Amino acid sequence: MRRVGNVLRGRPTVDADTIEELEAALIQADVSVPLAVEMVEQLRNTAEANRLRTSDEVMSALRDQVFERLLPYEASVEAAPEPPTTILVLGVNGVGKTTSIAKLAHYYKSAGNKVLLVAGDTFRAAGIEQLQEWGQRVGCEVIAQAMGADPAAVMFDAVQAAIARGADFVIADTAGRLHTKVNLMEELRKVSRIIERALGRPPDERLLVIDANTGQNAINQAREFNEAVGVTGVIIAKLDSTAKGGTLLTLAHELEIPIKFVGAGEGLDDLAPFSAREFADGIV
Ligand SMILES: Nc1nc2c(ncn2[C@@H]2O[C@H](COP(=O)(O)OP(=O)(O)OP(=O)(O)O)[C@@H](O)[C@H]2O)c(=O)[nH]1
Ligand SMILES: [Mg+2]
Secondary structure: HHHHHHHHHHOOOOOHHHHHHHHHHHHOEEEEEEEEHHHHHHHHHHHOOOOOOOOHHHHHHHHHHHHHHHHEOOOOOOOOOOOEEEEEEEEOOOOOHHHHHHHHHHHHHHHHOOOOEEOOOOOOHHHHHHHHHHHHHOOOEEEEEOOOHHHHHHHHHHHHHHHHHOOEEEEOOOOOOOOOOHHHHHHHHHHHHHHHHOOOHHHEEEEEEEEOOOOOOOHHHHHHHHHHHOOOOOOOEOOOHHOOOHHHHHHHHHHHHOOEEEEEOOOOOEEEOHHHHHHHOOOO
16 A cells, blocks of 8 residues: 555645545555545545644544554454464465465464464475475474375364374465365365364364455455355465555455454565554555
8 A cells, every 4th residue: 555655745735636646546555446435535524624734644644544444353363272273274376375374383383382284285286395395494293195185184184183292283274276166165164174073163263365466356255265164364465565455454344354464575484463553554
């Protein structure tokens, strides 16, 4: 949403035209049209009520608004009452699932937890190897089977191994899948059921990875994955590679799904719990 800030920059005072331009900039940054209209309306009201004139004042009002809209959806992954906390990571192809899992593993391991990874993407040999390489770099065990194995069977074994080894966190990869493919979404439900059978409860977190570059389609993805397994939170990946990021506001606004982590880079340290304050401040 950096370009939204650019609309105001370099203008000493703000008039009605500027506010119109802000609306266009919000839409360009992937904020949905109805939400952009609502945001600008609110901004106009705040500006009038408080006699805001300078672009700094309007910018700060916009920042406050973004913060207030996102704050209710700022959340993190809490440890389950009984270990292992089990995290199933989902999403369409190439959004950044496997990389996010490596970063999550590093994040929890650095906090002193024993983390176990599960190579649940059995669709591609490279998918399994990729997770194994990350496991080595992070320094945590990866439970894997051969390519083509039933992902549900891999998950079942992994949860049992995690219980036996006293792991604190189990983070499971899944194959990228189009949210419109009914049989693949059914497979996810099966994976979730199998984890429930092994663990006595469904996976504690079903985290959906959304590529920050995805526009309105992110809403459809979130709807379908939510319907299949009940998404408990979102990881926004690749926020470093876009000047947009308004998807995040639309997701929170339309689906009321918590945003748990933000990924901004390909390195292990490039993941942080979502902060509404930081995101809002980043607009300028
Ligand atoms: N710049 C940037 N690149 C990222 C980020 N996260 C992932 N990537 C890159 O995005 C590409 C895809 O990442 P993966 O983690 O393999 O994505 P995936 O969802 O597991 O992909 P599939 O398993 O094929 O569905 C890789 O080149 C990653 O390095 C991020 O936060 N920022
Ligand atoms: Mg992957």
